[in-house]
Amino acid sequence: MASHLDLEEQEQLDQLKAFWKRWGNLITWGITLVLAAFAAWNGWNWWQRDQAAKAAAMYDEFDRAVQAAEAEKAGHVFADLKERYPRTSYAAQAALLAAKLQFEKGQADAARTSLAWAADNAAEDEYRQIARLRLAGLQMDAKQYDEAGKTLDKINSLDFAALQADRRGDLLMLQNKPEAARAEYQKAYAAMSDKQDYRRLIEAKLASLGVAAAPEAAASASAKGTGQ
Numbered sequence: 015m016a017s018h019l020d021l022e023e024q025e026q027l028d029q030l031k032a033f034w035k036r037w038g039n040l041i042t043w044g045i046t047l048v049l050a051a052f053a054a055w056n057g058w059n060w061w062q063r064d065q066a067a068k069a070a071a072m073y074d075e076f077d078r079a080v081q082a083a084e085a086e087k088a089g090h091v092f093a094d095l096k097e098r099y100p101r102t103s104y105a106a107q108a109a110l111l112a113a114k115l116q117f118e119k120g121q122a123d124a125a126r127t128s129l130a131w132a133a134d135n136a137a138e139d140e141y142r143q144i145a146r147l148r149l150a151g152l153q154m155d156a157k158q159y160d161e162a163g164k165t166l167d168k169i170n171s172l173d174f175a176a177l178q179a180d181r182r183g184d185l186l187m188l189q190n191k192p193e194a195a196r197a198e199y200q201k202a203y204a205a206m207s208d209k210q211d212y213r214r215l216i217e218a219k220l221a222s223l224g225v226a227a228a229p230e231a232a233a234s235a236s237a238k239g240t241g242q
Contacts, residue, residue, distance in 0.1 A: 106136035176205035
C-alpha cells in the first residue's frame with residue numbers, strides 16, 4: 015500500500031516538474047510584472063501626493079504675497095510654482111490670482127501673460143475656460159480685438175457658453191457692430207439661468223440697444239401697456 019502511494023506521489027511530482035518546466039518562466043514573468051505594476055502604482059501615488067504637498071506649501075507662500083499686495087514677490091513665486099508643478103491645480107489658481115493682482119498694480123502685460131499660461135496649461139478644464147474669458151477681457155481693454163476673438167473661439171465648454179456669448183457681445187460693441195452684438199447678448203441671456211444675478215446685466219445691455227431681453231419680457235411689457 016505504501017509503495018502504491020509512493021508511486022502516485024512520484025507521478026504527481028513528475029507531472030508538476032513537467033508543468034513547471036513548460037510554464038515556469040511564463041508564470042515567473044507574469045508574477046514579476048504584476049508586482050512591478052503594483053510597485054509603480056504605489057510609487058506614482060506617492061509621487062502625486064509629494065508633488066501636491068510641495069505645491070501646496072509653495073501656494074501658501076504665494077497667497078501670503080497676494081494678501082500683502084506684493085505683486086513682484088507673488089510673480090516670482092508663481093513663476094517657480096508653474097515651472098516645478100505646472101500640472102497641479104495650485105498652479106492654475108495662482109495664475110488667476112497673479113493676473114488679478116498684476117492688473118490691479120497696472121501690470122496689464124504681465125496679467126495677460128499669466129492668463130495666457132493658464133489658458134494653455136491649466137490641468138483642469140474649468141480653469142482654462144475662466145482664464146480665456148479674463149484674457150479676452152484684457153485683450154479688449156488693450157484694443158487687441160483680433161486676439162480677443164481668437165481667445166473666445168477657444169472656449170469650448172457648454173458651461174461657459176453664456177459668458178462666452180456675453181463677452182463676444184462686448185467685443186462686437188467695441189468693433190461698432192451693434193446688430194451682431196445684440197444677437198450675442200440674446201444668446202447669452204437665453205443660455206443663462208434666471209436665478210443668476212448676472213443675467214440682469216445682460217438684460218441692461220440689451221435694453222441699451224433698445225431690445226427686450228426675451229419674448230416673455232416683451233409680452234409682460236405689452237400686457238402692462240394695455241392694462242391687462
